[in-house]
Amino acid sequence: MAGFVNELFDESGKPIERYLPAIKDIQDGRKVVTTAGTAVALAASTRCFYVFITALSTNTNRVMIGGSTVVAAVGATSRGTPLSANEKIGFPIDDLSKVYVDSVTNGEGVMFTYYSLIKGDEPCQSMSTAAPAGTASSKEKPLPKEGRPSVRAASKKPPK
Secondary structure (H helix, E strand, O other), X not given: OOOEEEEEEOOOOOEEEEEOOOEEEEEEEEEEEOOOOOOEEOOOXXXXXXXXXXXXXXXXXXXXXXXXXXXXXXXXOOEOEEEOOOXXXXXXXXXXXXXXXXXXXXXXXEEEEEEEEOOOOOOOOXXXXXXXXXXXXXXXXXXXXXXXXXXXXXXXXXXX
């Protein structure tokens, strides 16, 4: 079926259908920490589905990515996910204002690309048997509770 990817299987060998949402828009930006030790949000309130962050190639020290409590410091007080120059991280998120960057050196930072969806901006799509928006049967019908595979039961290969 168009719009679906079958790459996981439940314990009976039946493919688990996962809907890949259609991307409405791709945007990008750059965020530099002007004053080291002061965490800054990637952007003002900006709805999105996914963000992909790359540390600037000109960074001489690591930058830290995290929530509003992220701290780029040398030693035990640092918090967040460290990125050295050109290192990357990507994750689902519903708003760029929830992602912060901090650095130990003035003027260092990140560049980022974020994606918005055609229908909604929810970062985590629930498993369903829904057809892609705009098709003949685009009403979402969640799997019955007993038909939903557990995360532990899913595997990349079908059972023999």
